[in-house]
Amino acid sequence: MNKTLLHAVLLALIVVAPFAFPDFRTQLATLWLMIIVALTWDMTGGQMGYNSLGNIFFYGTGMYVAAVVCIAMAHNVAEYTDASGGGIFKFTDAQYFGGLIIGVIAAGLFCSITAFIIGYVTFGLRGPYFAIGTLGVAIAAGELVSNWDWVGGGQGIALPVYPYDLDQGKLFFYALFAITGIGLFAFLSWFYQTRFGAAINAIRDDEEKAEAMGIHTLRYKLTTWSIAAFFVGVAGGISAFQLIHFEPLETAYQTINLGIFMVVCVLLGGKGTLWGPVIGAIMFHVFKEVTWNYFLGWQWVALGALIVVTVVYFQDGVMGYLQYRYPAWFGITVEQDKPAESSK
Amino acid sequence: MDQILVNLQLLAQFPVVNIKIILDGIMIGALFALAAYGLALVWGVMNVKNLAQGDFVIAGGYVAWYLAGLGLHPLLGVPVAFVLLWVIGWVCYKLVISRVIERDLFTSLLATFGLAIMLAQIMNLLFGSDTQSVDLDMDTLYFFDGFVDIPIAKLIGVLMAAALATGVILFMKNSRMGQAIRATAQDARAARVLGIDTEKVYAFTFSLNAAICGAAGAIIVMVWVIQPFYGITHSVRAFVIVTAAGLGNLPGVIAAGLGIGALEQYGAMIFGIGYQQAIAVMLLLLVLVFRLVQQRRKRQVLQ
Numbered sequence: 001m002n003k004t005l006l007h008a009v010l011l012a013l014i015v016v017a018p019f020a021f022p023d024f025r026t027q028l029a030t031l032w033l034m035i036i037v038a039l040t041w042d043m044t045g046g047q048m049g050y051n052s053l054g055n056i057f058f059y060g061t062g063m064y065v066a067a068v069v070c071i072a073m074a075h076n077v078a079e080y081t082d083a084s085g086g087g088i089f090k091f092t093d094a095q096y097f098g099g100l101i102i103g104v105i106a107a108g109l110f111c112s113i114t115a116f117i118i119g120y121v122t123f124g125l126r127g128p129y130f131a132i133g134t135l136g137v138a139i140a141a142g143e144l145v146s147n148w149d150w151v152g153g154g155q156g157i158a159l160p161v162y163p164y165d166l167d168q169g170k171l172f173f174y175a176l177f178a179i180t181g182i183g184l185f186a187f188l189s190w191f192y193q194t195r196f197g198a199a200i201n202a203i204r205d206d207e208e209k210a211e212a213m214g215i216h217t218l219r220y221k222l223t224t225w226s227i228a229a230f231f232v233g234v235a236g237g238i239s240a241f242q243l244i245h246f247e248p249l250e251t252a253y254q255t256i257n258l259g260i261f262m263v264v265c266v267l268l269g270g271k272g273t274l275w276g277p278v279i280g281a282i283m284f285h286v287f288k289e290v291t292w293n294y295f296l297g298w299q300w301v302a303l304g305a306l307i308v309v310t311v312v313y314f315q316d317g318v319m320g321y322l323q324y325r326y327p328a329w330f331g332i333t334v335e336q337d338k339p340a341e342s343s344k
Numbered sequence: 345m346d347q348i349l350v351n352l353q354l355l356a357q358f359p360v361v362n363i364k365i366i367l368d369g370i371m372i373g374a375l376f377a378l379a380a381y382g383l384a385l386v387w388g389v390m391n392v393k394n395l396a397q398g399d400f401v402i403a404g405g406y407v408a409w410y411l412a413g414l415g416l417h418p419l420l421g422v423p424v425a426f427v428l429l430w431v432i433g434w435v436c437y438k439l440v441i442s443r444v445i446e447r448d449l450f451t452s453l454l455a456t457f458g459l460a461i462m463l464a465q466i467m468n469l470l471f472g473s474d475t476q477s478v479d480l481d482m483d484t485l486y487f488f489d490g491f492v493d494i495p496i497a498k499l500i501g502v503l504m505a506a507a508l509a510t511g512v513i514l515f516m517k518n519s520r521m522g523q524a525i526r527a528t529a530q531d532a533r534a535a536r537v538l539g540i541d542t543e544k545v546y547a548f549t550f551s552l553n554a555a556i557c558g559a560a561g562a563i564i565v566m567v568w569v570i571q572p573f574y575g576i577t578h579s580v581r582a583f584v585i586v587t588a589a590g591l592g593n594l595p596g597v598i599a600a601g602l603g604i605g606a607l608e609q610y611g612a613m614i615f616g617i618g619y620q621q622a623i624a625v626m627l628l629l630l631v632l633v634f635r636l637v638q639q640r641r642k643r644q645v646l647q
Contacts, residue, residue, distance in 0.1 A: 051450040121633055124636045124640065125632060128449035128453050131453055135580075136580065137629065139576070139577075143621050147618045256460075256461055260457060260458075267454075297469060298465075300464075301462050301466055304458045304462030304463075305462060307457070308458035308459060312455055
């Protein structure tokens, strides 16, 4: 009962937020993006124990797939990118919204399939090699796309602008992100309670033993990563239309920005918990915006420092801290003579 | 695609071009090998994978560039960068690295990534985001009717890199500190039991690594370009080299460095200069997959 009330209040907040703070609609949409990517990173990093540094690959790929699909439905892609402009080529409303919906779904599916293929190769890599390998995939993709003229090369792609009122457009993208985010959260809260969720936790705790217990680990790892990639791809696809113009290195495959931010969000909020990534994403986003506004020029240094401090001193995150201090809130029973193991 | 074919044809028609490419690759690869050498040291001794490696290189480059801007001789930048980066490396060790040594590897990876972002941004704020290089203002030697050219500046760079590498190897072999470092790399607990101050060894190793990178960067700025955000590709390259050579194989690091330098030059020649950064990363992926296959085969043999 209490939980239902909490969820209802949160849902109301999500609906009211863009109307209560109309100037911050784009900010709130970005916050949703952070929540989505943090949640998806936690699927593999927190729940399955495979720390990827390359999830940004699916974000960038999602952007490009969505954009190319939308353009290809109305125009010749090579001519479009050659002229480098959404202003020159006209899109009707049906072409815009149809392209958006099909593009975003195609982005999710494409990323899912790519994740399956990449995962098939990289899941043999353990620990830090997996992180370096996936980071390599993301960096390589950025470099290759920036040399690929068909999709605009280093110049990037300019997509058509939202056809109606600009303010309404901001609300539209907020809604798209929010629906994706809520959908993902609802899916995950169910997913982690299934046998499947238990299996990926077993892989995190001890992969060899899980294998010995009869869990086909590779199948579970691939499925989890593909699902995560689907949602990152969808988020990337929506971002592409929201940003209107994007280019490969700074926006799409921003390895050192969003690619690292999502990891830090999860660490800040608490790895391997359902609410941790959400809380972490909110904290991180607020910190980022505050430094952007008040420490202009030094914002990156401050962010780097935050990453170092989080990683070195606060790796269990807010949820880990709370679970350690108030185990009863989470239904964790602690034997009196043994201290809790959840937090070091 | 047509351009690639034209380039391949060019390679086939003028075999001397191959000599030029290989020489160029060795000259730049020698500098890659230096940065990778430091990484192999830190990785082997304290089991920390340092992603800020490339940013130390770039920082060293900016030291030399700054000194050259003041009117000093660019070659002076190499020792100055060595000393300054030693200090920076020591500070980084005390603030960050010393706290992640005992932790899992992903922690060290992420913490050094944070460090890398900070360093890159501080350089961006201090020196601007343009690409910079230092002109040594020296002649170029020509061979084979001008097909193969070796700028004397590059030659000096290679010689300095070789001297530095030799110095470090001799130091590791003969000095007491070098012995202590090797002992710690083999078994840190046993070294501690025998009275080696491993904490001091760690601090020394990391500072030495940063200093080597700094000197390499000071040489790189004379033969190539630097930019605050080029650090990550230098880091990735160092990873490729160490992973390809295998951990603990220090002569292999130098060989792999030279090889990757040459491969990159070939890639740039065949696919175009824009792909040069991508080639290092693709090589990393290839090397990782190759090692994976090797590992699997080994496991099968054991079973």
